[in-house]
Amino acid sequence: MNGPGPNETAMRKAEPRAERADGAPSAPPGRSTGEVLLAVENVSLRFGGVKAISDVSFDIRKGEVRAIIGPNGAGKTSMLNVINGFYHPQDGRITFKGETRSKMRPSVAAAQGIARTFQNVALFKGMTTLDNIMTGRALKMRRGFFWQLWRHGPAMAEEVEHRKFVEEIIDFLDIEAVRKVPVGKLPYGLQKRVELGRALAMEPELLLLDEPMAGMNLEEKEDMCRFILDVNNEFGTTVALIEHDMGVVMDLSDRVVVLEYGRKIADGTPDEVKRDQKVIDAYLGVAH
Numbered sequence: 004m005n006g007p008g009p010n011e012t013a014m015r016k017a018e019p020r021a022e023r024a025d026g027a028p029s030a031p032p033g034r035s036t037g038e039v040l041l042a043v044e045n046v047s048l049r050f051g052g053v054k055a056i057s058d059v060s061f062d063i064r065k066g067e068v069r070a071i072i073g074p075n076g077a078g079k080t081s082m083l084n085v086i087n088g089f090y091h092p093q094d095g096r097i098t099f100k101g102e103t104r105s106k107m108r109p110s111v112a113a114a115q116g117i118a119r120t121f122q123n124v125a126l127f128k129g130m131t132t133l134d135n136i137m138t139g140r141a142l143k144m145r146r147g148f149f150w151q152l153w154r155h156g157p158a159m160a161e162e163v164e165h166r167k168f169v170e171e172i173i174d175f176l177d178i179e180a181v182r183k184v185p186v187g188k189l190p191y192g193l194q195k196r197v198e199l200g201r202a203l204a205m206e207p208e209l210l211l212l213d214e215p216m217a218g219m220n221l222e223e224k225e226d227m228c229r230f231i232l233d234v235n236n237e238f239g240t241t242v243a244l245i246e247h248d249m250g251v252v253m254d255l256s257d258r259v260v261v262l263e264y265g266r267k268i269a270d271g272t273p274d275e276v277k278r279d280q281k282v283i284d285a286y287l288g289v290a291h
């Protein structure tokens with residue numbers, strides 16, 4: 004990973020997508036090439052009598068930041084869980100890098116390049132920042148757990164290599180000061196940053212972020228926005244995120260898909276969806 008130094012990262016301001024376009028009117032914004040990385044086709048997911056997702060289709064293009072928004076209970080987290088193989092939809096299919104599936108285990112999704120963070124931080128609270136981020140390297144380790152325990156010969160050399168990579172992520176996320184601190188002792192905003200670090204340690208092609216800014220103060224939100232944009236711009240990582248803060252969504256995303264009661268009600272650029280009457284009604288709580 005060739006990220007910027009911590010000070011350079013800290014000084015860079017998050018710029019709205021519109022200001023960062025390269026000036027070519029027909030080109031997709033951000034780093035997107037227009038190529039579809041992941042397609043969701045006619046996906047429906049039920050829990051008993053509850054329809055969490057109903058016949059939803061949309062795609063995520065390589066290199067873009069794609070937001071999934073909608074009121075509470077709209078099906079956003081369920082959709083991320085379908086994309087990373089945690090839930091298996093009753094109908095529809097997902098195509099990732101050209102490979103179509105109706106079912107996949109999360110470990111397989113991770114091995115293929117899909118990493119995610121969770122709405123409520125899911126870290127090992129008693130472990131340090133460094134060790135938590137190291138767990139993100141597990142899939143990349145050629146030698147298994149037994150070898151790593153033995154810490155000998157090739158396993159030792161491999162661990163050194165992975166630690167070096169993780170130290171670069173720690174640098175990039177500007178969390179050197181807390182690298183040896185158990186994450187349970189860190190403020191919430193920093194825990195979210197460590198969780199992002201663990202996902203980055205997997206070197207994902209598609210990064211799924213479930214409310215990465217939830218529970219953060221303004222400064223922490225600005226920092227997280229900057230890191231997400233840096234990850235997208237500098238490593239070309241495609242990002243799909245669920246976010247409730249509309250300012251953040253408008254600033255970060257290239258395109259937005261809007262769900263309500265499990266159905267897709269809009270899909271377009273931030274400007275298009277914010278003017279869409281169905282979206283305005285959904286957020287104002289107009290009766291259906």
Ligand SMILES: Nc1ncnc2c1ncn2[C@@H]1O[C@H](COP(=O)(O)OP(=O)(O)OP(=O)(O)O)[C@@H](O)[C@H]1O
Binds near residue numbers: 075076078
């Ligand atoms: N494991 C589950 N078992 C039963 N019902 C579920 C389960 N997960 C989600 N649901 C239901 O599916 C619907 C969609 O939930 P989901 O959490 O995906 O929505 P959301 O848009 O992410 O909401 P929020 O913004 O509140 O997190 C809701 O009615 C929810 O109660």
